[in-house]
Every structure is written in structure tokens, then in C-alpha cells.
Amino acid sequence: KAGVTQTPRYLIKTRGQQVTLSCSPISGHRSVSWYQQTPGQGLQFLFEYFSETQRNKGNFPGRFSGRQFSNSRSEMNVSTLELGDSALYLCASSSGQAWANEKLFFGSGTQLSVL
Amino acid sequence: KQEVTQIPAALSVPEGENLVLNCSFTDSAIYNLQWFRQDPGKGLTSLLLIQSSQREQTSGRLNASLDKSSGRSTLYIAASQPGDSATYLCAVSSDDYKLSFGAGTTVTVRA
Numbered sequence: 287k288a289g290v291t292q293t294p295r296y297l298i299k300t301r302g303q304q305v306t307l308s309c310s311p312i313s314g315h316r317s318v319s320w321y322q323q324t325p326g327q328g329l330q331f332l333f334e335y336f337s338e339t340q341r342n343k344g345n346f347p348g349r350f351s352g353r354q355f356s357n358s359r360s361e362m363n364v365s366t367l368e369l370g371d372s373a374l375y376l377c378a379s380s381s382g383q384a385w386a387n388e389k390l391f392f393g394s395g396t397q398l399s400v401l
Numbered sequence: 402k403q404e405v406t407q408i409p410a411a412l413s414v415p416e417g418e419n420l421v422l423n424c425s426f427t428d429s430a431i432y433n434l435q436w437f438r439q440d441p442g443k444g445l446t447s448l449l450l451i452q453s454s455q456r457e458q459t460s461g462r463l464n465a466s467l468d469k470s471s472g473r474s475t476l477y478i479a480a481s482q483p484g485d486s487a488t489y490l491c492a493v494s495s496d497d498y499k500l501s502f503g504a505g506t507t508v509t510v511r512a
Binding site: 290292319321328329330331341342344374376378383384385386387388389390391392393394395397 | 499
């Protein structure tokens with residue numbers, strides 16, 4: 287069974303640009319949640335999608351958005367990039383919603399560097 | 402807001418020694434607590450999930466306990482091996498339907 291796939295693995299962008307990250311969950315999983323990991327703030331919850339609907343959102347500005355398609359694949363978009371957006375972005379999939387008693391399966395992440 | 406703390410931030414032990422990792426949380430109204438392992442530059446791997454109604458979970462050399470009333474969980478790794486070297490994170494699922502992560506404990510097992 288294939289794991290969670292995140293693309294691209296690495297990205298370099300400049301301030302003001304926008305970026306789209308992709309996450310393909312494990313087959314049959316309906317939930318995809320996104321997290322930002324930085325050395326200073328650790329792992330922080332961005333948002334969760336379940337059956338194409340955003341179910342919950344963390345404390346991030348509106349520049350961070352996402353969507354989920356009918357095949358459960360999810361994309362995350364960051365507009366008007368800032369230097370502070372440099373981070374490892376991780377997605378996780380689960381069969382039910384992430385906050386419930388569900389084991390999460392993480393991808394290897396997308397390392398975003400903003401110059 | 403749920404706050405999750407892991408102490409110590411780093412730990413170095415000789416091979417064969419038992420590991421004890423601590424996780425504390427401020428709000429006892431949780432659905433579950435999950436322990437993860439993260440290798441450098443990689444994603445997280447779920448080790449154990451303890452539901453709020455459970456006191457502990459075991460898998461092989463790993464045992465995790467949960468004391469909801471005191472806001473604590475402990476991960477025990479028996480007979481540590483160099484391959485156990487990694488960062489271990491705990492995450493708490495709270496009644497705001499979000500996961501809150503600790504900063505992690507980085508473990509080095511010396512051969």
C-alpha cells in the first residue's frame with residue numbers, strides 16, 4: 287500500500303510569489319491535514335480537509351489556503367510569500383478525521399525556502 | 402488553548418539503557434494522545450495512540466502511559482538501540498478538534 291506522497295520535495299521561491307504544494311493520501315483515506323514545522327515554532331496545525339470540506343483551521347493568516355479534490359488529494363496554497371514562511375510543510379492522512387481516534391500517516395514533507 | 406511541553410529537549414544514553422520521555426499538557430479535556438518519531442528531514446511516524454479512556458498502550462519495546470487528570474504521558478523505550486536515535490514528539494487531540502504538538506525530545510543512543 288503506497289504511503290502519503292508530497293510534491294515537490296524542495297522549493298525555492300522569492301518574497302511576494304505564491305506557491306502550491308500537493309499531497310496524495312493513502313488510498314481510502316478521506317482526511318488530509320496540513321502542518322507547518324519550523325525550528326522556532328515547532329509543528330503547528332494549518333487546516334484539515336475531510337470529504338472535500340475544510341473541517342478545521344489553525345491560527346494562520348488568510349494567505350494560507352487549501353482544497354481537497356474528490357479523489358482526496360489535497361493542495362495547499364500560500365500567496366504573497368514572506369521570509370517567515372520558510373518551513374517544512376507536512377501533510378498527514380487518516381481514514382477518519384485527524385482529531386478523532388485515528389492514527390495519522392505523514393508524508394516526507396515539502397521544504398520551502400523563501401529568499 | 403492547549404499547551405504541550407516535552408522535557409528534556411535532548412537526551413543521550415548508552416546502548417541498552419531504558420529511555421523515559423515525558424510529555425505534559427495543560428487541558429485535560431482530550432480525545433487522545435499520540436507519540437510520533439521523526440528522523441532528520443523526514444515526516445513523522447506514529448508509534449502509539451492512547452485514547453482518553455485508556456491508561457497505556459504497548460507495542461514491542463515501546464510502552465506509553467497516560468494520566469489525564471495530571472496532564473501527563475510517558476513514553477518508555479526498553480533496551481535502547483542506536484536505531485532509536487531520532488526526535489520523539491507527542492501530540493494531543495483536544496476538544497477544539499485540533500492536534501497540538503510538543504517541541505519534541507531529541508534522543509541519541511551511543512553504541
